[in-house]
Amino acid sequence: MNRDRQKRAPIYEALEKFRRQRVVPFDVPGHKRGRGNPELVELLGERCVGIDVNSMKPLDNLCHPVSVIKEAEELAADAFGAAHAFLMVGGTTSSVQSMVLTACKPGDKIILPRNVHKSAINALVLCGAVPVYIDPKVDTDLGIPLGMEVEDVRAAIEANPDAVAIFVNNPTYYGICSDLRSLVDLAHAHNMLALVDEAHGTHLYFNPSLPLSGMAAGADMAAVSMHKSGGSLTQSSLLLCGPGVNAGYVSNIINLTQTTSASYLLMSSLDISRRNLAMRGRESFARVIDMAEYARREINAIGDYYAFGSEMINGGSIYDFDVTKLAVNTRGIGLTGIEVYDLLRDEYDIQIEFGDLSNILAYISIGDRIQDIERLVGALADIRRLYSKPRSDLFTAEYITPQVKATPQQAFYSPKESLPLRETAGRICTEFVMCYPPGIPILAPGEVITPEIIDYIEFAKAKGCSMQGPASEDISELNVLV
Ligand SMILES: Cc1ncc(COP(=O)(O)O)c(C=O)c1O
Numbered sequence: 001m002n003r004d005r006q007k008r009a010p011i012y013e014a015l016e017k018f019r020r021q022r023v024v025p026f027d028v029p030g031h032k033r034g035r036g037n038p039e040l041v042e043l044l045g046e047r048c049v050g051i052d053v054n055s056m057k058p059l060d061n062l063c064h065p066v067s068v069i070k071e072a073e074e075l076a077a078d079a080f081g082a083a084h085a086f087l088m089v090g091g092t093t094s095s096v097q098s099m100v101l102t103a104c105k106p107g108d109k110i111i112l113p114r115n116v117h118k119s120a121i122n123a124l125v126l127c128g129a130v131p132v133y134i135d136p137k138v139d140t141d142l143g144i145p146l147g148m149e150v151e152d153v154r155a156a157i158e159a160n161p162d163a164v165a166i167f168v169n170n171p172t173y174y175g176i177c178s179d180l181r182s183l184v185d186l187a188h189a190h191n192m193l194a195l196v197d198e199a200h201g202t203h204l205y206f207n208p209s210l211p212l213s214g215m216a217a218g219a220d221m222a223a224v225s226m227h228k229s230g231g232s233l234t235q236s237s238l239l240l241c242g243p244g245v246n247a248g249y250v251s252n253i254i255n256l257t258q259t260t261s262a263s264y265l266l267m268s269s270l271d272i273s274r275r276n277l278a279m280r281g282r283e284s285f286a287r288v289i290d291m292a293e294y295a296r297r298e299i300n301a302i303g304d305y306y307a308f309g310s311e312m313i314n315g316g317s318i319y320d321f322d323v324t325k326l327a328v329n330t331r332g333i334g335l336t337g338i339e340v341y342d343l344l345r346d347e348y349d350i351q352i353e354f355g356d357l358s359n360i361l362a363y364i365s366i367g368d369r370i371q372d373i374e375r376l377v378g379a380l381a382d383i384r385r386l387y388s389k390p391r392s393d394l395f396t397a398e399y400i401t402p403q404v405k406a407t408p409q410q411a412f413y414s415p416k417e418s419l420p421l422r423e424t425a426g427r428i429c430t431e432f433v434m435c436y437p438p439g440i441p442i443l444a445p446g447e448v449i450t451p452e453i454i455d456y457i458e459f460a461k462a463k464g465c466s467m468q469g470p471a472s473e474d475i476s477e478l479n480v481l482v
Contacts, residue, residue, distance in 0.1 A: 001078055006278035010071040011271040014059055015051045015264060028054050028261070051264055062087060062262035063255055072271045079278040080205050080224070081215040082240035084247040086254060087270050089262045092199045093119040094254070095223030095239040097126065099195045101253045102221065102245070103165040104129035106409075111156050112167035114402055115145035117197065118432055118469075120167060121444045124408040132160050133402055137317040142308060142329050143358030145440070146317035147178030150186065157190050165193040170201050170214055170222075173354075173361060173438045175325030176318050180217040188218070193245075196222040202230035203324060206281030209289065211320040220245050229288075229324070231366055232273035236266040284366045285324065291373055292326050292364045298377040304332035304384055326362045328380070330355075334389030336463045337361075340380075343387060348379040354437040357460060361438075400456070403448035406481070411446035416479045418472065421457065424449045427480035432469030435460055441469070449478065 025032050034041035034049030041049050055061040060069040069087065076085035088095045096119040104110055106128035112120060113136040124131055134152050136145040153166060166187040171177045180196070187194040196214030198204065202224050204213040214222030222240040226232040239254070241247055277284075296307040306329040310321045330340045341355025353363040362376060405428045406414070416430045426448065433443040442460075443453060457475065461467060467475050 009271045009275045010068040011268045014068040015268055053264055076274045079274050080240050083243040084241040086239040087267050088237040088239050089266045091235050092223050092225040092237040095237045096120050096197055097123040098239055098254045099221040101127050102250050103193045109160050109163040110165045111163050113148050115440045117439050118441055121408055125412045128409040130407050132156050144174045147176050149316050150179050150182045165195050167195045170196045170198050171322040174327045175322035177211040177320035179319040180212050184217045184219050194219040198222045199225040203285045206277050207285035211322055215240055226270055226273055229365055230273050233266050233269035236270045288324050288364055292324050295326050295373045302381045326364050327359050329359050331358050333384045334391040338463050338465050343383050350379055404446050406446035408445040415482045417482050418477045418479050420477055424478045424480050425451050430479045434469050435465040436468045
């Protein structure tokens with residue numbers, strides 16, 4: 001990384017220059033620097049609406065960058081050790097989908113763990129690729145899916161030598177990493193692309209004590225959520241490419257679905273955040289690591305909670321662990337994670353990232369302060385004292401091997417009927433069912449609905465998980481193939 005060059009932020013600099021010029025706007029957006037919408041100015045401030053502008057010559061165009069956006073992308077590539085970087089304004093969903101659509105044509109096979117984010121399976125609906133799922137193994141005590149074992153991926157490759165890509169989460173929402181380097185090498189040895197979902201891994205690029213990043217492992221593409229640990233505005237993301245990828249083709253793929261009116265708020269936030277990470281990322285993430293480790297020690301000292309960390313590393317399904325992730329297993333106090341999530345919010349005014357059936361996840365980042373960590377620890381101690389229950393009625397998470405009977409695309413586009421949830425056992429689902437976050441599908445289009453899946457959905461609903469996917473708002477019905 002060239003530290004001198006990294007001091008630049010070309011989009012931000014161009015916007016500043018543009019602001020000083022006081023150009024008269026006869027172009028969109030129609031609020032005209034906020035003058036047409038005073039309430040918006042009241043909400044966002046003059047500076048913000050003043051740079052909410054459209055593409056124009058001095059500001060370049062995200063659909064075909066030739067000047068300041070191109071330079072910002074080059075700087076991002078340099079900062080992340082990539083051959084090419086694309087600024088993305090449709091969330092990491094758009095980065096994940098662009099990776100999959102670049103790798104796969106209709107009918108192509110892609111090897112992926114079943115605990116992928118819905119954006120990956122949605123990409124299969126879009127392009128008609130066929131999933132070959134790897135059982136990610138589940139820690140049944142913690143109720144979390146783990147990483148892919150290299151031997152399982154090798155077996156999948158032997159059974160499916162015609163697959164075109166391997167897709168890896170690095171890390172998972174809970175911080176679990178697979179042996180990324182071996183998986184990338186395995187993919188390349190079989191002429192397959194290695195695609196990495198790094199929605200939860202931006203920081204891996206900026207502190208050497210953290211697990212290996214996608215680009216450092218030699219992956220072909222990586223989808224990086226700058227808006228998560230990178231500090232940029234919500235919805236901004238990066239798509240990174242290695243040297244073996246045709247960036248021109250990737251650009252064509254991105255432009256299939258990308259807006260022609262990319263937000264300069266999002267793009268300048270990517271530019272500034274990249275500069276910030278390049279200049280100060282190492283120290284910032286050292287602080288984040290210290291805070292997360294401190295929180296883990298304090299929470300484990302309360303008793304009955306288990307804030308898991310790098311002691312879980314086992315050389316296989318937990319090859320490495322991202323210690324910035326603060327997940328806490330709550331089964332020891334007889335409450336589901338979602339119940340603890342609700343208590344933290346309703347009784348203690350603490351908003352955490354999510355609660356699932358066995359865990360909560362508190363997101364620790366460059367914006368946190370130690371006094372806030374103390375508040376979280378104090379609230380968890382209080383919850384244990386006041387709300388603990390016998391642990392008898394908790395659900396034990398098992399990996400339910402999906403029975404895939406149709407590709408996601410076939411199922412999505414075939415004739416369907418809606419049935420009450422309890423009557424769908426044995427039928428093939430045509431939509432997603434998931435708790436969000438984390439957004440990992442319980443069911444994806446094309447999979448058989450089993451009685452145990454129905455039990456799981458009903459339990460999650462009863463415990464107050466925020467569920468998404470089906471057309472039926474309260475998930476009382478599911479669409480199935482006729
Ligand atoms: C693993 C994973 N991939 C992709 C995404 C999509 O990111 P975004 O919400 O920015 O579209 C998420 C979102 O949480 C995620 O958890």
